Amino acid sequence: MSNIPENVRYTETHEWVRKDEGKYTIGLTDYAQHEMGEIVMAELPEVGTEATKGDSMGGLEAVKTAEDFYAPLDGEVAAVNEELESNPALINEDPFAGGWLYAIKASDDSQFDGLLTAEEYKTHIGE
Amino acid sequence: MSIFVPNGKAQQEQMLDVIGVGKFEDLLTPIPESVHLKGELDLPSPASELELLKEFKGFAAQNSSSNLVCFRGAGAYDHYIPSAIDNILTRSEFLTAYTPYQAEVSQGTLQSIFEYQTMIARLTGCDAANACMYDGSSAVAEAALMAIRATRKKRILVSGALNPRTIDVIHTYMGNGDFEINEVPFGTDGLIDLEAADQLAEGGVAALVLQYPNYFGSIENVQAAADLIHRHKGLLVVAADPVALGVIEAPGRLGADVVVGEGQPMGVAMSYGGPYVGFMATNARLLRKMPGRIVGRTEDRAGNTGYVLTLQTREQHIKRAKATSNICSNQALMALANVIYLTLTGETGFTEVAKQCWHKSHYLHDRLLETNGVTDVFDVPFCREFVVNLPVSAEDTASAMKEKGYLAGLPMPCLGDGAMMLTATEKRTREEIDGFVEALDQYIRGAV
Amino acid sequence: MEKTIFQYSSPGRIGVALPVLDVPETAIPEQFRRKEFIGLPEVTEGQAMRHFVRLSTMNFSIEQGFYPLGSCTMKYNPRLHEFLARIDGLAAVHPLSDDSTVQGTLEIMYKLGELLCEITGFKATTLQPAAGAQGEFAGLMLIKKWQDERGQGHRNEVLMPDSAHGTNPATSTLAGLKVISVKSDKHGRVDVEDLRSKAGENTCAFMLTNPNTLGIFESSIEEITKIIHDAGGLNYMDGANMNALLGIVRPGDMGFDVCHLNLHKTFSTPHGGGGPGSGAVCCTELLRQFLPASTVEKTEEGYKLRDRMGKSIGRLLAFHGNVGVLYRAYAYIRTLGPKGLREVSEVALINANYMKARLKPYYEVPNDDGPCMHEFVASGAEMAKKGVKTLDIAKRLLDYGFHAPTIYFPQIVKEALMIEPTETESLESIDAFIDAMIAIAEEVDEKPHLVTDAPVNTPVLRLDEVKAVKDLCLVEPVEHEE
Known part of the structure; x- marks a missing residue:
């Protein structure tokens, strides 16, 4: 069974979103990192990039799979996890903390409430 | 029962029984009756091995x-x-193996590709090479697309002194309407006009593509071209002749970012144009943008050295619409011919072949210029190939030479009615060259 | 394990006797001269032979054993063809020869084109594409050009099922077209209603493999191709699975407008460890005028190479295609004749259905809906629940002396095992493979470590692909030689 913490929200495309001070931090769920296998490359957006909900913001590559990740909210990229450049496997090792991908300064906070709850995500992945 | 099909009527019946159908036709139920072929294909009746041989x-x-x-x-x-x-x-x-997807039973193919990549990287002066492309021209087109991906610009500059067939292939590969291709003219010396290139590069381009030695055999200044295009934040793609690289400097050491070329001269039969093999090499910074298969060295569970296909997420079977290229089957067996050729000739032999090509084409050139009325078209150093102006029609001359047992140089109508491009490889003897020049001389005397 | 060829090198050795230079030397100007050694190995012919023969012994090949790779059609490659393609008069021919001096080759190319048209039910052929993917590109560009010519250049969508080969979407991107994925129904066939809802005024083309990548014939093919035609698009058939249809159904009779053939699959030319292949494209009269350069015509003065046609989509290669491969395909069709070709497909179908029937008690076949065509897709999903992945099963098959099936494709089937026996396997070898598959299914329950530790009987054990990506080593490091 995957780790699905209650303190964050989720998307159908397997991102988690955490509400922090003034921004939203985004990462890949434990379920998705497990499905992908060891991640060997993370292509992240640049700080300042405009994000529109549903847009591809970058990609992750394992040995035999490559997946894009998508903006869960409208806004602007406020920070990216630069440690992933040298150690993308952090996404596998610590998906909900050290393996975060990037953060968005949202233009419409209400979008956050529309994201999946832990319970809904659990149903979505059939666990 | 044909010679390639071991299961005859007896086995077929036994198998249909296990399947649970009475006759073969019962397996065709998913195919609507309306599209079944009525009767049989209208093809010649079967030929025996002896008949085919004849x-x-x-x-x-x-x-x-x-x-x-x-x-x-x-x-x-x-x-x-x-x-x-x-x-x-x-x-x-080697011949009847598939693409080495199951690495543990494909080490022969994989290691030979690793050795091929190494030799191509060394020959071109680059950091890495891929497992090959279809041919030299499609490799150039793929290199241009690679530059477009790497720079995120949609325009490329193409040398007018590039093989016109390669220019055609670039246009075909980039024919989807998204890209712009500008041709850089060549000067009276047969070399690309770098000033014109500089102006054309204004506003940013993905790449400058040039040939080295160029289509006419003139030796481009790769270093100057590299400096120029790098100032404009573009990449230099060089289409190089591999045998020439035995004597002239490797483009990778002169600033080229991607080096591609046709591998046919390295142990592959001319076979009316194919199968040939394109090579592609680049520097470490760009190798993840390369199309095609790439082999890497790794270890097995016991720590033994082994080889696998690697960086596969670039490829169509994983990235699908976002892949670096649609290439799947390549020309692996021809790449193997290249690696065996480079092994057999080796450092000394390969360099010797390259030198003999240099000396023999120069000898041919010099002898031709001694012939009445034959002049140079471009007066610059050449390698591999050169263009002369005959005092008679080059087309007619080629036809006449054919009757005398020679495949003369290629008529070059774009450079004039008498223009002919010639080469002499290490295979040509002095006797053959002298004989050809004499026959040509005789023909010219008779014609003018 | 075999050392690399570089490790056998010692200065002064050479593997071929070259002629002595018999013309005066011309100095190579200093400014152009190569400054450093290339770094090629120096070995004798004997050393080279031993190295490459040793490498060869680490390869599995069709002449060594059963190669049930789905969608790859690993059939036997007749030996005669290797001899024919190497006859000096055919191999030692410059591509820019005068037509009058290459009549033999042009005749083969012309006749092969005619044969392929008859087999596919089309009217025109290009033999230039080097491989299936290049054939796909040529085919889509033909359609695009046709759309442009009739003022429908805005059509920028290509529809294809979600089970399509990876080359289909990659080719669409290269052709500048947007991929619209069409759902598969529960049996793995095109969901016709989904197709209908997605076909429209932006539809340029529809790409379909038939039989599809699950080995299932698209029974609604006439309706499907009509939907596309009615929407103003044309139908492209990916001919990768043509081995199922020879003499039974022709693409041109199913409403397709263009298709490519993999001569290295259906027409027995060897795969060579990844190529060369040939992706000949056949099409209707409508599209003939757009075919790539290098087509052969028959005239009163003999065969002529038309190296450029007015409205051609252009040139895919410098020259005229993988001609050596074309010789072999021509010889294959001539050897078999019409009855022999149909027998190829009949037996390919019987072999595949037999394997499916025998394996079904042991391996799930998720999209099973009556007879399959020349291949079928099983799933290792049940075994994955027990901790043994399809990858493990594939590796274990290597221990039993068989090549593995295609795995993890099509992606719409979990833990997919795509099995294609071809017609050139005997009942005995098919049974031996099935016995191995059954033995492995039992091992999964009783001794799963035998499967997850596999392979152990191969030249190397399971290789670390993660390490290969993380610690990239793509070339032999240069030693510092003096």
Whole structure:
């Protein structure tokens, strides 16, 4: 069974979103990192990039799979996890903390409430 | 029952029984009756091995070109092919293997590709090479697309002194309407006009693509071209002749970002244009943008060295619409011919072949210039190939030479009615060259 | 393990006797001269032969054993063809020869084109594409050009099922077209209603493999191709699975407008460890005028190479295609004749259905809906629940002396095992493979470590692909030689 913490929200495309001070931090769920296998490359957006909900913001590559990740909210990229450049496997090792991908300064906070709850995500992945 | 199908009526019936159908036709139920082929295909009746052999010998006899002494290049070259190459190529284990997806039972193919990548990288002066492309021209087109991906610009500059067939292929590969291709003219010396390139590069371009030695055999200033295009934040793509690289400097050491070319001169038969093999090499910064298969070294569970296909997420079977290229099947067996050729000739032999090509084409050039009325078209150093102006029609001359047993150089109508591009490989003897020059001289005397 | 060829090198050795230079030397100007050694190995012919023969023994090949790779059609490659393609008069021919001096080759190319048209039910052929993917590109560009010519250049969508080969979407991107994925129904066939809802005024083309990548014939093919035609698009058939249809159904009779053939699959030319292949494209009269350069015509003065046609989509390669491969395909069709070709497909179908029937008690076949065509897709999903992945099963098959099936494709089937026996396998070898598959299914329950530790009987054990990506080593490091 995957780790699905209650303190964050989720998307159908397997991102988690955490509400922090003034921004939203985004990462890949434990379920998705497990499905992908060891991640060997993370292509992240640049700080300042405009994000529109549903847009591809970058990609992750394992040995035999490559997946894009998508903006869960409208806004602007406020920070990216630069440690992933040298150690993308952090996404596998610590998906909900050290393996975060990037953060968005949202233009419409209400979008956050529309994201999946832990319970809904659990149903979505059939666990 | 055909010679390739071991399951005859007896086995077929037994198998249909296990399947649980009475007859073969019951397996065709998913196919609507309306599209079934009525009757049988209208094809010639089967030929025996002996009949086919006779038929093919008849075809071969119709190919008088194979008996001509060849002074024509323009992208395909008549080099000697050591006999050991075909011995290896026809070994079942290489010939009848599939793409090495199951690495543990494909180490032969994988290691030979690793060795090929190494040799191509060293020959071109680059950090890495891929497992090969279809041919030299499609490799150039793929390199241009690679530059577009790497720079995120949609315009490329193409040297007008690039093989026109390669220019065609670039246009075809970039024919989807998204890209702009500008041609850089060449000067009266046959070299690309770098000032014009500089102006054309204004506003940013993905790449400058040039040939080295260029289509006419003139030796471009790669370093200057690299400096120029790098100032404009573009990449330099060089289409190089591999044999020439035995004597002239490697483009990778002169600032080229991607080096591609046609591998046919390294142990592959001319075979009327294919199968050939394109090579592609680049520097470490760009290698993840390369199309095609790439082999990497790794270890097995016991720590033994082994080889696998790697960086596969670039490829179509994983990235699908976002892949670096649609290429799947490549020309692996021809790449194997290259690696065996480079092994057999080796450092000394390969360099010797390259030098002999240099000396023999220069000897041919000098002898031709002694002939009445023959002049240079470009007065710059050349390698591999050169263009002369005949005092008579080059087309007519080529036809006349054919009757005398020679495949003369290629007529170059774009450079004038008398323009002809010639080459002499290590295979040509002094006697053949002298004979050709004499025959040409005789023809010219008779014609003017 | 075999050392690399570089490790056998010692200065002064050479593997081929070259002629002595018999013309005066011309100095190579200093400014152009190569400054450093290339770094090629120096070995004798004997050393080279031993190295490459040793490498060869580490390869599995069709002449060594059963190669049930789905969608790859690993059939036997007749030996005669290797001899024919190497006859000097055919192999030693410059591509820019005068037509009158290459009549033999041009005749083979012309006749092969005619044969392929008859087999596919089309009217025109290009033999230039080097491989299936290049054939796909040529085919889509033909359609695009046709759309442009009739003022429908805005059509920028290509529809294809979600089970399509990876080359289909990659080719669409290269052709500048947007991929619209069409759902598969529960049996793995095109969901016709989904197709209908997605076909429209932006539809340029529809790409379909038939039989599809699950080995299932698209029974609604006439309706499907009509939907596309009615929407103003044309139908492209990916001919990768043509081995199922020879003499039974022709693409041109199913409403397709263009298709490519993999001569290295259906027409028995060897795969060579990844190529060369040939992706000949056949099409209707409508599209003939757009075919790539290098087509052969028959005239009163003999065969002529038309190296450029007015409205051609252009040139895919410098020259005229993988001609050596074309010789072999021509010989294959001539050997078999019409009855022999149909027998190829009949037996390919019987072999595949037999394997499916025998394996079904042991391996799930998720999309099973009556007879399959020349291949079928099983799933290792049940075994994955027990901790043994399809990858493990594939590796274990290597221990039993068989090549593995295609795995993890099509992606719409979990833990997919795509099995294609071809017609050139005997009942005995098919049974031996099935016995191995059954033995492995039992091992999964009783001794799963035998499967997850596999392979152990191969030249190397399971290789670390993660390490290969993380610690990239793509070339032999240069030693510092003096």
